Amino acid sequence: MPSRVTPSSYLRNVLQNGVGRYVCQLQRVTLSFCKSTNPSRGARDFIENHLLEFTRNNPGVVIYLDPKRHHSPKLCVEYLNGRTETMSIDRYPAEDICQWLDHFRTRSGVQINRLRKNWHTDTPSIQGTWTPATNRPTSWNVTEFPCQEISRRLPDKETATERILSAAKALREGSPTNAAIGKETEL
Amino acid sequence: DETSESSELVEKVNSQLNSEDVGRLFAVVHLGGLQRKVTTEDLILVGKRIEADVGDRIILNKVLLVGSKDFTLLGRPVLHQDVVKVEATVVEKTLTRPIIRSYYRRRKKFRRFKLQRFPQSVLRINSIQLNP
Structure with a gap:
């Protein structure tokens, strides 16, 4: 069977x-x-x-x-x-x-x-079931989505594109300190 | 300010750890090659024969995580025995239902039929203690 x-x-x-x-x-x-x-x-x-x-x-x-x-x-x-x-x-x-x-x-x-299950419990959760709203700011309850302010990318490390752009800008302005790129090559 | 925030958090957790009442705890234990989330009075099935006799109380040493309502302690990878102690009773040692192993080769008059039963043990979690 x-x-x-x-x-x-x-x-x-x-x-x-x-x-x-x-x-x-x-x-x-x-x-x-x-x-x-x-x-x-x-x-x-x-x-x-x-x-x-x-x-x-x-x-x-x-x-x-x-x-x-x-x-x-x-x-x-x-x-x-x-x-x-x-x-x-x-x-x-x-x-x-x-x-x-x-x-x-x-x-x-x-x-x-x-x-059907190899576990039996009477208290399935102690910290509460996780939902997308757990540990999130309560102000989001009254925010209207999509929200430009919340959805923006968090300031992280400078990206490669940004670094190249800034170096190019520095070159264009006449100060040939390609410091950003130079730092990278050293590493 | 990030360090001050974290130290404040650690202080809060430590004060809870030192207090008598931390509420119901849960733990993740490594048992029989599997990680099981347990709390007190749970029943867990282990797909192995445990050497201890039925009614014996055993200590589950490999505790990966302990949590209460407000905090969670994570082991790297296991918590030290001074931090947490999980005790369990062997409640039952049985066999599985007969599992059918049937196979054949077509057009070759080859047919095998086997019934197999594997050992199983059931544990009841008795206590999860912090700072035992």
Whole structure:
């Protein structure tokens, strides 16, 4: 599917999580597996070797073990916002299950979509939105445009044309001090 | 008179910096190869996996600019750590949606279809402090 027609959303998180303290959004994990068949071997390995470590590190997460005879293993996770995600872990090794469980632990539970923006803010501007009128003299409010006085070129450095003209004028007047040009050549 | 004007301006900014209340601040931070404009309680998405665990508070060191209502401090290119401190919490570490990589060569019976997911992290900006 092209990205134009996939469902999209804006960047968000659950309530104001992280403003004060961070609350882990993963609440319940149900691991269903078979005690005898081969596709659940990784799941059984995970339960034997890695599960207790995970529960020790995350006391806020409940884990249910659900043996189902001759069923393929599944991981069902529930988040604080009420969303549930199910994932098949058929023939997954124990290390992969560890990794996916860690992925679910670090998620906020909001649906994964195409994101339209990678930034969310409640205060888009602090100094105010820029307009052509910002930092301009207020007298311009009552001036009628086009105005000769305001539109004139600001006195900058002498241009090359002006310098040549002034030198030519000096020559014409009979004082052969081509100082302006001489200065330039020295530089 | 230009120098006196500028020194007056600098005095004004310094007096604001030394006062307790400067109002809400914003900052431009360099993060993950991008420059992001942030203020407190913002969420920003980083297209990379951050090593810190979720819930950890990190300091964003590369601050290019800090601004308040009345003044802006520009770094050349970054502001010193004594001037400003931007703190953020890692709120989420996820993957993107499956992105389709599909390509084929016509008349050659060649067709490939891949689904890719990339790591992502979401940060919540906690505080922007002047003279921390």
